[in-house]
Amino acid sequence: xxxxxxxxxxxxxxxxxxxxxxxxxxxxxxxxxxxxxxxxxxxxxxxxxxxxxxxxxxxxxxxxxxxxxxxxxxxxxxxxxxxxxxxxxxxxxxxxxxxxxxxxxxxxxxxxxxxxxxxxxxxxxxxxxxxxxxxxxxxxxxxxxxxxxxxxxxxxxxxxxxxxxxxxxxxxxxxxxxxxxxxxxxxxxxxxxxxxxx
Amino acid sequence: xxxxxxxxxxxxxxxxxxxxxxxxxxxxxxxxxxxxxxxxxxxxxxxxxxxxxxxxxxxxxxxxxxxxxxxxxxxxxxxxxxxxxxxxxxxxxxxxxxxxxxxxxxxxxxxxxxxxxxxxxxxxxxxxxxxxxxxxxxxxxxxxxxxxxxxxxxxxxxxxxxxxxxxxxxxxxxxxxxxxxxxxxxxxxxxxxxxxxx
Numbered sequence: 001x002x003x004x005x006x007x008x009x010x011x012x013x014x015x016x017x018x019x020x021x022x023x024x025x026x027x028x029x030x031x032x033x034x035x036x037x038x039x040x041x042x043x044x045x046x047x048x049x050x051x052x053x054x055x056x057x058x059x060x061x062x063x064x065x066x067x068x069x070x071x072x073x074x075x076x077x078x079x080x081x082x083x084x085x086x087x088x089x090x091x092x093x094x095x096x097x098x099x100x101x102x103x104x105x106x107x108x109x110x111x112x113x114x115x116x117x118x119x120x121x122x123x124x125x126x127x128x129x130x131x132x133x134x135x136x137x138x139x140x141x142x143x144x145x146x147x148x149x150x151x152x153x154x155x156x157x158x159x160x161x162x163x164x165x166x167x168x169x170x171x172x173x174x175x176x177x178x179x180x181x182x183x184x185x186x187x188x189x190x191x192x193x194x195x196x197x198x
Numbered sequence: 199x200x201x202x203x204x205x206x207x208x209x210x211x212x213x214x215x216x217x218x219x220x221x222x223x224x225x226x227x228x229x230x231x232x233x234x235x236x237x238x239x240x241x242x243x244x245x246x247x248x249x250x251x252x253x254x255x256x257x258x259x260x261x262x263x264x265x266x267x268x269x270x271x272x273x274x275x276x277x278x279x280x281x282x283x284x285x286x287x288x289x290x291x292x293x294x295x296x297x298x299x300x301x302x303x304x305x306x307x308x309x310x311x312x313x314x315x316x317x318x319x320x321x322x323x324x325x326x327x328x329x330x331x332x333x334x335x336x337x338x339x340x341x342x343x344x345x346x347x348x349x350x351x352x353x354x355x356x357x358x359x360x361x362x363x364x365x366x367x368x369x370x371x372x373x374x375x376x377x378x379x380x381x382x383x384x385x386x387x388x389x390x391x392x393x394x395x396x
Contacts, residue, residue, distance in 0.1 A: 003294035004287075007264040011249045014242045019230050020223055027288050032217050033246050034253050034262060041250040044212045045243035048231050051209045052239040055232050064232060066205040089202075090225050096201035 008034075060131070062124040063107040064089045072096075072104060079103045081137040085128060085156060087111050087144060095142070103140070106131065111148035112155055118148075120155055129159060138166040145172045145190075206232075258329070260322040261305040262287045270294075270302060277301045279335040283326065283354060285309050285342055293340070301338070304329065309346035310353055316346075318353055327357060336364040343370045343388075 004012065008030060016026035033041055057063070058070035065071070072078060072092075082103030086092050092105050108123040132139070139160050143149035153169055160167050173191035174183055183191075202210065206228060214224035231239055255261070256268035259281075263269070270276060270290075280301030284290050290303050306321040330337070337358050341347035351367055358365050371389035372381055 003270065003291050005253070005263040005265055005269060007245070007249050007252055008262060011245045014245055018227055020226065025218055027291070028218065029216055030249065031262065031287060034249055036250065038250055041246055045246045047205070047209045047212055048239055048243045051205050051228065051232055052234065052236055054205055055203070064206060064229065065203040067203055071203060072201060089229060093201050093225070 057109075057124075058107075061105050061107055062109065062127055063092055063105060077102070081135060082140065083128075083131065083136060083138070084140040084142050086142050087149065087152070091142065091144075103138075108143070108152065111143055111146070111152040113148040113151070116148075123152070125156070125159070128156070132160065132163055132165060136165050138168065141167070141169045255307075255322075256305075259303045259305055260307065260325055261290055261303060275300070279333060280338070281326075281329065281334060281336070282338040282340050284340050285347065285350070289340065289342075301336075306341070306350065309341055309344070309350040311346040311349070314346075321350070323354070323357070326354070330358065330361055330363060334363050336366065339365070339367045 011033070012023075012026045012030045015021055015029050016023055018026075021029070051066075054066045055064050056066075058065045058068075058073055060069055060073040063070050063072070067074075073080075079102050083106050084095065084101065084103055085106045085108060086095070087108050087110065089107055092107060095101050095105075106124070106128045108125065108128075110118055110123040112118060112120055112123065139156070141153045141156055143152045143156075157167055157169075171194055172187065173194055174180065174187065180188070209231070210221075210224045210228045213219055213227050214221055216224075219227070249264075252264045253262050254264075256263045256266075256271055258267055258271040261268050261270070265272075271278075277300050281304050282293065282299065282301055283304045283306060284293070285306050285308065287305055290305055293299050293303075304322070304326045306323065306326070308316055308321040310316060310318055310321065337354070339351045339354055341350045341354075355365055355367075369392055370385065371392055372378065372385065378386070
């Protein structure tokens with residue numbers, strides 16, 4: 001990229017290393033940043049540095065937070081006896097957007113994947129088991145319905161069952177509004193197996 | 199976004215304001231940044247601030263550069279008597295990637311667009327006319343073949359013609375490797391009109 005001066009090349013190259021940002025998008029972003037008001041650029045840069053510095057795992061549920069314990073775990077209105085296990089903070093956010101779930105969460109930060117070399121000790125499973133020593137009524141497994149998510153769900157169910165705590169898995173099936181002919185076979189089979197008597 | 203702590207929300211919100219970055223991508227980027235090594239985050243942040251601070255228009259061709267005059271304009275091997283007029287620095291980069299053009303450039307930073315309220319004085323046309331007072335052999339108009347690009351090309355040709363300098367426009371037609379049946383009618387018509395006798 002010697003047709004760009006070095007500072008532009010360097011910025012484009014760094015932006016291009018972010019996930020989902022290709023070479024063209026990195027160029028577009030770099031020139032957009034150059035055209036942004038100085039204080040906005042400084043604010044964004046500072047936010048990135050501060051987020052990196054101050055954000056860590058919640059001491060209770062392991063989600064990302066800038067306080068010792070996250071807003072959900074400190075909320076007295078939430079039912080701490082019901083724990084939904086999710087793969088990451090974005091999945092937690094997806095459920096929070098609905099605004100119907102009143103329990104708390106546990107964020108694994110990954111899923112078991114032998115192909116990627118991610119084992120049970122690489123995700124926040126030990127932390128989950130520690131939480132279950134307290135008074136818990138139900139554990140809801142909400143890992144993805146991918147191969148890794150299913151393997152993780154299976155592993156968790158084996159760990160939790162001996163404790164006698166109620167254990168559930170979110171339903172798999174046809175997405176609401178989904179057109180049957182476009183849905184894959186495995187999902188259709190799950191929808192059939194999980195059918196509900198009316 | 200009260201399910202995220204305030205620093206995460208703020209970072210996601212700012213990333214989401216960048217062009218082409220939707221809410222989901224902004225979330226993904228924010229969590230990626232939190233997981234990046236500290237020095238990489240600091241380096242990226244610093245690059246953004248420095249680029250904003252030091253990058254300005256080249257005094258000759260108006261492209262973005264961190265030096266007074268850009269690497270292309272200072273290169274003695276380039277033919278300064280041939281000026282290719284492009285809409286922005288990304289278009290300049292697209293031609294430089296080919297490595298076949300030996301002239302210099304002039305970057306307009308936009309195109310004339312009455313609907314967007316962008317007039318001839320809002321782009322770097324005055325700077326182009328000043329350059330033409332020196333010894334120039336040819337001006338190649340390489341604005342986009344959009345409505346705005348064509349209007350800009352027309353406007354430039356009206357300005358340049360009285361000077362007697364050779365004036366050309368890059369060819370419009372069927373992209374190489376393009377399948378005729380998927381190409382729009384205007385392009386097909388242009389390809390026909392611009393046909394070359396073999």
